Amino acid sequence: MLGWALTFFVVALIAAVFGFGGxxxxxxxxxxxxxxxxxxxxxxxxxxxAVRGKPPV
Known part of the structure; x- marks a missing residue:
């Protein structure tokens, strides 16, 4: 899911550079x-x- 967020962020940056505001x-x-x-x-x-008793990695 983080990969999708980064993908949309890159698309937003590219669109902003080319002036596609929407x-x-x-x-x-x-x-x-x-x-x-x-x-x-x-x-x-x-x-x-943590609730299950396993230490955080």
Whole structure:
């Protein structure tokens, strides 16, 4: 999922360089949503692993 967020971020940067404002903002929005979703899932996985008694890696 982080890979998709980075992909949309790169698309947003390229679109911004070429002046496509709508595409750039849409891609940046998708990248931001995916990034925060990735962070939330990561925190949930770390907490779930700690609750099971396994030490964090």
């Amino acid at each position: 595409i750039a903002s849409a891609s940046a929005g998708v990248a931001q949503i995916l990034f925060f979703l990735f962070l939330i899932l990561f925190v949930v996985a770390v907490v779930a692993r």
